Amino acid sequence: MRQGGAETPRAVDTRHIPYTPRMHLSDIIRAPKVVLHDHLDGGLRPATIIELAREVGYRGLPTHDPAALATWFRQAADSGSLERYLETFAHTCAVMQTREALERIAAECAEDLAADGVVYAEVRYAPEQHQERGLSLDQVVEAVNAGLREGERRTGGRIVVRALLTGMRHTDRSLEIAELTVAHRDRGVAGFDIAGGEIGNPPARHLPAFRYLKRHNCHFTIHAGEAVGAESIHEAVQVCGAERIGHGVRITDDIQVHDDGTATLGHLAAYVRDNRITLEVCPTSNLQTGAAKSYDTHPIDLLRRLGFRVTLNTDNRLVSGTTMSQEFQHMADAFGYGAEVFQELTVAAAESAFLSLPERQRLIDEVIRPGYGLE
Ligand SMILES: [Zn+2]
Numbered sequence: 001m002r003q004g005g006a007e008t009p010r011a012v013d014t015r016h017i018p019y020t021p022r023m024h025l026s027d028i029i030r031a032p033k034v035v036l037h038d039h040l041d042g043g044l045r046p047a048t049i050i051e052l053a054r055e056v057g058y059r060g061l062p063t064h065d066p067a068a069l070a071t072w073f074r075q076a077a078d079s080g081s082l083e084r085y086l087e088t089f090a091h092t093c094a095v096m097q098t099r100e101a102l103e104r105i106a107a108e109c110a111e112d113l114a115a116d117g118v119v120y121a122e123v124r125y126a127p128e129q130h131q132e133r134g135l136s137l138d139q140v141v142e143a144v145n146a147g148l149r150e151g152e153r154r155t156g157g158r159i160v161v162r163a164l165l166t167g168m169r170h171t172d173r174s175l176e177i178a179e180l181t182v183a184h185r186d187r188g189v190a191g192f193d194i195a196g197g198e199i200g201n202p203p204a205r206h207l208p209a210f211r212y213l214k215r216h217n218c219h220f221t222i223h224a225g226e227a228v229g230a231e232s233i234h235e236a237v238q239v240c241g242a243e244r245i246g247h248g249v250r251i252t253d254d255i256q257v258h259d260d261g262t263a264t265l266g267h268l269a270a271y272v273r274d275n276r277i278t279l280e281v282c283p284t285s286n287l288q289t290g291a292a293k294s295y296d297t298h299p300i301d302l303l304r305r306l307g308f309r310v311t312l313n314t315d316n317r318l319v320s321g322t323t324m325s326q327e328f329q330h331m332a333d334a335f336g337y338g339a340e341v342f343q344e345l346t347v348a349a350a351e352s353a354f355l356s357l358p359e360r361q362r363l364i365d366e367v368i369r370p371g372y373g374l375e
Pocket residue numbers: 037039195223246315
């Protein structure tokens with residue numbers, strides 16, 4: 001390592017290395033995958049939304065044809081209009097207000113992820129958004145947990161799914177949701193998250209929730225560095241103490257890439273990388289919200305090559321019209337990723353899971369590595 005200027009130790013060569021071996025989509029679907037960032041209310045089956053809307057008397061859907069509804073969701077998310085984007089969640093949440101509906105949606109979520117080759121998933125949702133018909137927060141969590149267990153059972157144990165409970169940035173219930181998380185941990189709930197509009201709602205507004213979680217040794221992640229830049233990531237990591245960052249792609253604000261292919265990391269970027277703080281990256285979602293311009297120029301590859309702990313995720317499968325396998329495929333097309341990189345991303349996700357160390361090790365040694373069969 002060269003000695004000298006204070007910035008030298010953070011300068012890194014980012015030049016391309018060839019990736020092998022290539023995988024076809026059918027191989028990608030078969031390969032074991034781990035998703036850490038997937039919203040329950042963003043991943044419903046279109047046919048289920050239509051059936052449940054009929055059952056509960058919800059008349060707000062734009063169409064009652066499943067294929068047309070799927071297209072409508074994707075177009076609304078692609079429109080660049082925040083209002084239309086948020087309207088998609090109004091429709092899904094409208095049909096997620098009863099115990100039966102939540103159980104069904106959670107079970108189908110586990111089935112759909114397993115059918116896509118996901119072996120471990122952390123699925124998140126905001127319990128406070130499912131109380132319009134009188135469910136208590138505990139009843140919401142119990143219904144989703146029951147559905148996830150049912151889904152795991154239907155897949156014959158091919159997938160393990162844990163829930164993350166989300167507090168909303170714009171409401172004042174985050175401490176209550178943090179308490180709910182601690183009350184239900186070890187019973188299907190793995191941790192806590194904060195989501196919702198980032199602009200004007202900095203994570204430090206919810207410090208009492210994060211302090212409560214720390215006091216109880218409970219895991220949490222924070223959505224940051226998507227709509228707002230590096231300062232939001234700084235606050236999430238250094239003020240709130242997040243173990244993982246939802247998105248986090250705007251950490252690139254603190255990275256300078258030079259013409260010769262080297263890059264210099266600022267102190268925040270270096271801290272995030274050197275402390276192995278996981279970035280839950282969701283490329284398709286980033287394209288829809290404008291956090292990235294194209295798959296080819298998405299910062300995931302730069303961050304990976306700089307040594308950040310990067311994971312690949314779906315965010316909202318229905319709303320973004322995606323799956324884990326499709327996210328992998330997009331990365332294969334954009335950067336030539338093959339089995340080695342996909343295994344690396346999957347192992348990174350398993351290492352970052354809110355599971356015990358022996359559970360993570362078992363997942364990596366007995367499921368992921370044999371599934372890729374590279375050694
Ligand atoms: Zn998200």
